[in-house]
Amino acid sequence: MILYTENPIGSTKILFSLISEFGRMVGYKVNIKKLKAFLYTSNELLERETRNKNPFTITRRKIKYLEINLTKVVRDLYLGNYRTLKKKIKQDTNKRKHILCSWIGRINIIKMSILLKAIYRLNAICIKISVTYFTDLEQIFQKFTWT
Template sequence: MIVDLENPIVSAQNLLKLISNFSKVSGYKINVQKSQAFLYTSNRQTESQIRNELPFTIASKRKKYLGIQLTRDVKDFFKEKYKPLLSEIKEDTNKWKNIPCPWMGRINIVKMAILPKVIYRFNAIPIKLPMRNRNTFTLLVGIAILFSIMVELVYNPTNSVKVFLFLHILSSTCFFLTF
């Protein structure tokens, strides 16, 4: 569980009281030795005060939570989260290059193996992409949309009117994708 404290110096004691009350009511005990605090502050004095207040260990530069590296600097988010994703996708697609598989199978591979990774990373911690990398991610989103449309047309040809309307709407809003 992640708890976000607005003013950690003041609210640290309240958090400890809340944890104590939770332990009394639920019968569960929070393991303080396994619990970690991750501080987003650049002020050394504030950091030392928080260290004295909290009995938790303080994570140094990064903390892994649900498979995502949390970093102290917001600037490092892109480097820590999205660059490995791009290299992972390139590795996966290079592995699948020589697999004898029809194009529908390849679409399904991308839909089941790559798309969930991309969606999870973008939903977990949304950040503004640097200009030099926006084209790559715009291409990924465009490919995902086209794959979905192609699958819809192949498996459900009666929906061709809906797909046509969707493509028309997409083409009129395509300027949004190219920014």
């Protein structure tokens, strides 16, 4: 669950009561120690007070949520997600290039295992990506398909 709040100190008691009530109704136990949060403030006193009064972890850089690296600074979303995606795609294609299969089989490997990851990231993170990124992916796919 992703939640944005303007008053983190005052709203945490209400939030935890709602989470525990939801967990009681559904039958889940929510581990409050695993909760993570970003704190967007320039006030050092408020930041220290929030860190001391809340039982959850306040991270400084990134949170991994459903295989997406959420970063505190928007410009780091590309580095944290799309650059690593390209690396993973290269690793997957290098790992599978020795599989003996037909041309159609290689296309199906790309469709069923590699493109799903890329499409998920593209839908989950709506940021502007350069055309060169997509041409690089296309070259990786072509190299895998034709070798």
